[in-house]
Amino acid sequence: MNHIKTLPTLLKGTVVISCLLSLFSVNVAAKEGDLQQELKIAAVSQRADIKNNQIIFNGPVKITQGTININADELRAFSAENGQTKTLVAIGNPATFSQEMDDGRIGTASANEIRYDLATTGLLLTGNAKLDQSGSQVTGNVIRYNIEAQELVAESTGKGEDRVITIIQPENFQTEEKPKQKLPQIPVKKQGNQ
Template sequence: MKQNNILLASLMLMTSMSAFAKVGDLQQEVKIKAVSQTADIKNNQIIFFGPVEVVQGSIKINADQLRAFSAEGENSKILVATGNPATYSQILDDGRPASASAKEIRYEMATRTLTLTGTATLDQAGSQVTGNLIRYNIIQQKLIAESTGNGDDRVITIIQPDNYQEELKNAPEDKPVKKQDSK
């Protein structure tokens, strides 16, 4: 019975993670494909070994490993996808694509916080933020990006011009729009 609760909790995590995705995505089933999985009932966690693919509507997560658990002594659910890199993609309500990649993608349900760590990138319709750590609070819609502070390692933000989306729509499928060089 408790193993079913763990699986249900991990599926609920995926549903809540999609709070800023297409409305229809929230009504779709969550499908997790993995090479294998283990359940640690005593510690209330499931680990999926990969490659792992999670799909819910337009939402897709790819990782080498996915861990769903509750923090000790708390009712807070946490989902951690790791890979080289782990990736997250979705289609927003307005039809624009959004994606993220990092060595670790962590979602904390209680605070609705998405944390990307290790060569982190967040991309929405061609505009992009990169850094060592990117933290995004979905409810407050606040983003914090940090670098390691070593040498040339910096947070980089690329903002596409207003007409970028129009160029994407009008570009022939065999000839993608080139991103402008930011140097």
């Protein structure tokens, strides 16, 4: 008998998990073509460490690529010897990331450090990390998000009150309500005049 009572609880849990998955999948489709656009970096100054394949930009720094915008106090751009891996590390208080989604909404992220790997389209948000889509949010100490694959992992330090917090706005998980079925009416015989 206990298994019957737990079914509604399991169904509610499944609905919540489905909502969480849809929160960062359906609405977070990155703007088509952003990653094929030129990458522009505007800064107050820059210096190159050619030996280590690194350029350091001092800010404020603004990076744009299509509808992607990154703002930081400092930016470090790294390139591997083979040129295959290109990474941007934005540092700020906080550094911010935003991108227009296919549906026209803007997705934002912020953290003390944002690491953006151009080859894998991965974002690594470290320190006071926050990801926001249509008012729904995920916060934690570290958030990993792959823009192209639409995969998200959030972690906390696990110390004290530090936890991963997820806030889902009602419009992101409400489903259409099915009309209530009317019970069949049973004819009632009147007594008296028949």
